Amino acid sequence: MSASPTTNQGRATRERIVRAAAELIAERGATGTSLDDVRAATAASKSQLYHYFGDKRGLVEAVVGHQCAGVLGFQARALAAVSDWESLERWAELMVTGVEQRGGRGGCPIGTLTAALADTDDGLRISLNEAFRAWGDAIRGALARLRDNRLITAEADLDRLTTIMLAAIEGGLLLAKASRDPEPLRTALDGAITQFRANAPPRRRQPSA
Amino acid sequence: MSASPTTNQGRATRERIVRAAAELIAERGATGTSLDDVRAATAASKSQLYHYFGDKRGLVEAVVGHQCAGVLGFQARALAAVSDWESLERWAELMVTGVEQRGGRGGCPIGTLTAALADTDDGLRISLNEAFRAWGDAIRGALARLRDNRLITAEADLDRLTTIMLAAIEGGLLLAKASRDPEPLRTALDGAITQFRANAPPRRRQPSA
Numbered sequence: 001m002s003a004s005p006t007t008n009q010g011r012a013t014r015e016r017i018v019r020a021a022a023e024l025i026a027e028r029g030a031t032g033t034s035l036d037d038v039r040a041a042t043a044a045s046k047s048q049l050y051h052y053f054g055d056k057r058g059l060v061e062a063v064v065g066h067q068c069a070g071v072l073g074f075q076a077r078a079l080a081a082v083s084d085w086e087s088l089e090r091w092a093e094l095m096v097t098g099v100e101q102r103g104g105r106g107g108c109p110i111g112t113l114t115a116a117l118a119d120t121d122d123g124l125r126i127s128l129n130e131a132f133r134a135w136g137d138a139i140r141g142a143l144a145r146l147r148d149n150r151l152i153t154a155e156a157d158l159d160r161l162t163t164i165m166l167a168a169i170e171g172g173l174l175l176a177k178a179s180r181d182p183e184p185l186r187t188a189l190d191g192a193i194t195q196f197r198a199n200a201p202p203r204r205r206q207p208s209a
Numbered sequence: 210m211s212a213s214p215t216t217n218q219g220r221a222t223r224e225r226i227v228r229a230a231a232e233l234i235a236e237r238g239a240t241g242t243s244l245d246d247v248r249a250a251t252a253a254s255k256s257q258l259y260h261y262f263g264d265k266r267g268l269v270e271a272v273v274g275h276q277c278a279g280v281l282g283f284q285a286r287a288l289a290a291v292s293d294w295e296s297l298e299r300w301a302e303l304m305v306t307g308v309e310q311r312g313g314r315g316g317c318p319i320g321t322l323t324a325a326l327a328d329t330d331d332g333l334r335i336s337l338n339e340a341f342r343a344w345g346d347a348i349r350g351a352l353a354r355l356r357d358n359r360l361i362t363a364e365a366d367l368d369r370l371t372t373i374m375l376a377a378i379e380g381g382l383l384l385a386k387a388s389r390d391p392e393p394l395r396t397a398l399d400g401a402i403t404q405f406r407a408n409a410p411p412r413r414r415q416p417s418a
Contacts, residue, residue, distance in 0.1 A: 029325050031241020105328050111383055115324035116238050118386045119314050129387040160396055163384070167397035170383045171376030174320055177327045178338040187369055188376035191404055198407065 005052065014052045014062075017042050022063045026109060029116055030060045060117075064124050067109040068131035075135055082142035083149060088196070091142075092189040096182050099173065104180035108173045110135075136162045146196070156199035161192075168192035214261065223261045223271075226251050231272045235318060238325055239269045269326075273333050276318040277340035284344055291351035292358060297405070300351075301398040305391050308382065313389035317382045319344075345371045355405070365408035370401075377401040 005011045020042045024033045035049055035056055053059040082088050099106070110131050118125040143158045172188030214220045229251045233242045244258055244265055262268040291297050308315070319340050327334040352367045381397030 027329055029238045029240040031238040033240075107324055107327075112324045114383055114387045115316055115321045118316075120236055125387065125389070132384060132387050160400070163393050163396040164377075164400035167380030167384055167393060167400070168373075168376055169380065171378065171380030171397075174323055174379045174383070175341060175372070175376055178323045178334065178341050180334070184372050184376060187372040188380075191369070191373035191376070192400070194404065194407075195400055198403075 013044070013048065017044050017049070017052065018059075018062045018066045021059055022066050022109075025060070025063050026067075026106070026112065030063075030113070031116070035059065057121075061124065061127070064113055064117075064127050067113060068127065071108070071110050072131060072134055072138075076138045079138040079142045083145045084151060085146075085193075085197070088142065088146070088193060092186075092193060095169065095173075095189065096186045099176050099182040099185055104176050104182060106173075107177040108170055111170045111173060132166060136166055139165050143196070150201060152196060152199040153201045161196055161199070164195055165189075165192040222253070222257065226253050226258070226261065227268075227271045227275045230268055231275050231318075234269070234272050235276075235315070235321065239272075239322070240325070244268065266330075270333065270336070273322055273326075273336050276322060277336065280317065280319050281340060281343055281347075285347045288347040288351045292354045293360060294355075294402075294406070297351065297355070297402060301395075301402060304378065304382075304398065305395045308385050308391040308394055313385050313391060315382075316386040317379055320379045320382060341375060345375055348374050352405070359410060361405060361408040362410045370405055370408070373404055374398075374401040 005014050017038065021033065021038045024037055024041060028037075035046075038044065038059065039046065039049065049059065053062060078091050078094055082091050110128055114125070114128045114132075118128060140158050140162045143152070143156070143161055146152045147154060147156060147158070168188040168191060169185075172185035175184035175188070176182050214223050226247065230242065230247045233246055233250060237246075244255075247253070247268065248255065248258065258268065262271055287300050287303055291300050319337055323334070323337045323341075327337060349367050349371045352361070352365070352370055355361045356363060356365060356367070377397040377400060378394075381394035384393035384397070385391050
């Protein structure tokens, strides 16, 4: 029953409500955030919320889309810059620094929503899984550039390495959130990169040129 | 304000309420589960809930303790049986089979509670982090037996390998929950075991006996 805004002002209002709801849900969870909480935080009217989102489910769906787009936008840009070991290490360090700046808090927005919603709402689970798939595509793209630059062998299983890296990111972020310390994330990412490097071609004894 | 039960019947009642609350919270989240929901599911009275748990926070704390004890009890027993590569693979396969049997649902109970609660309740975060620490100790114990059995070198960094494995478990379980497919967990665990095996001592060319 929700409507897409047709004016710039409408788009700005909708965007402002989604951002505020995303913050509330990140803190209190989707089930712990009511439409009244969102109204209080945004000074939006009941009829505005109904107009843009239809109901609570519609608002949560918009928050899922917002968080997935935020993470994927950042990750797609950062991974597009990866073409050798140094740029891969810089990408990993970027994630660790982000956690450091948040005092270990936050975890992964997609991971937190998955943990809370995947078992009970199949539509949202599919959206969240699609976000992980798109993130995996961006990681696989970086791996393919490492392969094209002959830093890993043509035989390397890029799908396997992609899953290992995604799991290291999600697990590392969760352990960082539990300990309020970015070190578990640094170690997990470093472990996945070690696995990437284990697929480097054997060194030549003589330079070819 | 909560009281420990002093009779067998009291302990059984409290245990029954905690189990039912744990199920509700696993499905709806802690913020999405009210004391009234728990009363409806258990036919407990308001005064019983007040007597055993004091308030909602006390009940959530009891659920955190219950879930951590459940996971750690299972993991400590399963990891105690690990002393070589075959038993390590069996332990990993046990986790994958568990996820398969749940149709990919559930994730890790400690991980789900951490994702939901760690940023907003420092006392519960510390309990959850302590559970991860105890789980890590059990993994490190298994690694120490692999080392004592000369399957990995004395120089292997057991703390690092422990963190890599815990992150692989948590990340793999989350990706399995998102995809309703145990494969990402299998791949993540296999990746961590590959890292363990990379610490095997170099093979002797001649058997020593």
